[in-house]
Amino acid sequence: MVLIEKGKWVWLLMLGLVLCSNFAIYNTNVGNGILPDDTNEVVLGSLLDLVILLPILFMLYQRKFTIKMAVLLTAMGCILARFLIPYDFLEPFVAVTWAGIAIEAALIVFEVLLIFMFVRYVPQIVRTVSSSKLPVIFSFPHAVNLYVKKNPIIHMICSEALMSYYAFFSWKKTPPPGMTIYKNSSYMAFQIMMIHAIVIETLGIHLWIHGKSTTLSLILLVLNIYSVVYFLANIQAIRLNPIYMNDRTLFISLGLVKRAEIQFDNIESIIVDLEILKKKIPKDTIDFIVRDFAKVDPDMIIHLKKSIKVTLFMGIQKECTKIAIRSDSPSELKHAILERINNRLCKR
Structure with missing residues (x-):
């Protein structure tokens, strides 16, 4: 490798x-x-x-x-x-x-x-999302793929639409019950700090750059506004999307940064050995670990029988065979996963 x-x-x-x-x-x-x-x-x-x-x-x-x-x-x-x-x-x-x-x-x-096809099917996509039991961050891409051909441009539009939804239209939503991955960290404080830093930088430096180059100042202003919207959307996406499970699949996301759907039938093993977990995460592993100011290790690494595609920001997809997770309730999460794996085996 x-x-x-x-x-x-x-x-x-x-x-x-x-x-x-x-x-x-x-x-x-x-x-x-x-x-x-x-x-x-x-x-x-x-x-x-x-x-x-x-x-x-x-x-x-x-x-x-x-x-x-x-x-x-x-x-x-x-x-x-x-x-x-x-x-x-x-x-x-x-x-x-x-x-x-x-x-x-x-x-x-x-x-x-x-x-244009995507815009045409927006009403049907919205109805499909509204009737789905999945979180919006998963149901919306599913609905888009149902009506519109998969394409990198469509993936980007889907990503931007999700960002707009969480940044501007989700503030009256209350977080559903479920296991989270951010509460035992300072991640939210870190995100808010980044927003403050961008706002201060915009106010303090924009006027100075504007005197040197109007074009450059406008470009930086647009980028800073986009960054603030992204951080606000990411905060909401993390709050409103705890780990979700049904009988077949584990749905996990790290805000807008990444999301994955893990079939329980595709799980080969779950590693919880502390010595292994403290080692450097291998390159074929995608981690769902909230990082702030301190180094943290995963609670478990899920080994998969077959590789899956994890969706990153802007709809970029990356294949992996291992998923590293750090949650606020590691024992409860492990028990829930093993219970569903056993249930799937009993139904065969």
Whole structure:
């Protein structure tokens, strides 16, 4: 695993070398000095680098290979060529770059259609969420996936919609009963402190930056407002979403930061050995541990038979085979999980 993690940086280094070398050839005095009179072969080589080699290196670095990603990266390589290669050199191959722009435009139109589809189904999504027994942080993504095709853009919209709901429309809600993961920590105080720091920074520094650069001050103002809204939403999301369980699944979330659905049939074992829990959490483990000012260890690590996808902020998904949890009621949580596992075994 360590060798794989180190190896992926080789691909990133090679990607950087490809970009830098192609930039240097056309945009530095040294590069211009070694260009031949007939530049077509050099430009063709650069196009192969940007359209074929660059996407391959990036996918090797990400360790993720999909047709959609390959098409998207190839189109981006075509567009990048228009910026790196002077037009006089690129003119014989300009059709290639227009093809890239056309592909990008088609993908953008497709994403926009998905957004319109999402907006169209909002009433049905709201009704589905209202009738669901699951917490909103889980029922809303389920409802979206039910009506709209899964897509990274839709995942981002879903994440932003959840943030808006918890930041502006959830303050009259009371937390449901259940086991929590934040009450035995200073996490909420830490979040409030961050909000205060952002507000003070905005008031104190914004005026000074505004005198230097109006554009930069507006960008920082928007980012600070977004950060405050995010922290407020995250506080509410943690308060209103204790650990939830039904007969089949454990639903656990750390506010808007991450959430997971763990099938009881997929649990292989639960580790509660203190010596193991005090060790560094492995890389194939996603933790649901509230951190503030002090280092804390999990109460248990759940080993899974098959990997699951944990949803992170902005809808990003990450696979894992172990879940580390620190709760306010570790014994009660362990007992509840084991009870449901046994019930599932008895029903077989």
